[in-house]
């Protein structure tokens with residue numbers, strides 16, 4: 504539980520550094536945690552089932568060893584790290600695991616997870632790769648199958664009312680995240696990228712009510728600063744997949760940049776879209792997860808008929824955030840073997856060029872060792888845009 508006497512960032516650091524300790528406490532009290540990877544797993548369904556969602560993460564400081572005896576090394580290194588920690592027992596407090604079709608690594612490795620780990624429940628959520636009328640018919644049915652399957656496992660029939668309550672709680676959470684991002688609009692921002700990433704990572708290890716409480720306290724603390732503790736510097740946008748370790752962001756900030764916005768999976772991509780309320784909750788969730796989460800894994804038809812129109816259609820969120828957060832430059836950070844982001848690099852670069860936004864493209868392998876090797880390139884980029 505949150506110790507309200509402490510500075511809230513000490514609490515955030517505890518949750519971040521000792522990731523999962525609160526879940527272990529709650530498990531001892533009889534609570535059931537369901538792990539998940541990727542932004543495509545509808546957390547509202549897990550919460551509505553009476554169990555608690557827990558985002559499994561990797562650790563860039565831990566060499567990948569045991570995991571590589573069970574999983575092909577052409578899988579992306581982020582995912583291999585998450586798998587490695589899991590087979591080493593880091594997440595043994597989980598009762599189950601849900602994996603969506605977020606990328607080829609997730610699809611092709613599902614059987615390795617389900618055979619290699621001791622959980623009682625595994626579920627694969629199939630996500631359509633296109634976004635049209637028939638995709639929603641399919642995805643509604645897929646989410647309904649997940650609802651029934653999880654309800655059977657937990658012994659609780661998940662009703663529409665349970666789903667509506669969970670949708671409200673997550674929409675509230677996303678409003679709080681939005682409010683945290685608003686604090687980055689000041690120059691210099693009131694909250695650093697490092698603090699924000701740690702806060703969001705901490706939140707993804709907690710029950711939604713505790714996550715909401717944590718975010719409220721961070722908001723109060725940061726608003727109470729009045730003036731920014733940071734110095735002015737180039738305002739940097741981070742674009743890429745899941746960045747659940749703070750080292751890259753910390754490096755940018757140590758070198759004088761301020762990370763003010765992103766499209767990362769555990770950042771704006773996941774936390775900005777809200778679920779519509781009022782209609783069929785399963786359909787509303789299908790719409791939120793398939794259409795509103797802008798992931799390069801989803802093919803969006805080229806309605807414009809031109810390359811320029813197509814990239815503006817697919818990556819328009821980048822331009823919107825770049826303007827909204829008055830970004831000076833962007834870092835496109837892609838893991839080796841990440842198929843959705845890797846395939847998009849040329850088109851994404853062209854889009855940045857169309858925005859006239861300086862871009863540094865980094866390909867990395869999810870290791871603390873390589874982050875330090877990026878220092879010179881990041882420094883040169885910041886100097887170039889700071890001139």
Ligand code: SF4
Pocket residue numbers: 579580581582605606607608609744745838840841842843844
């Ligand atoms: S980083 Fe890319 S390849 Fe790896 S899990 Fe995420 S989307 Fe899949």
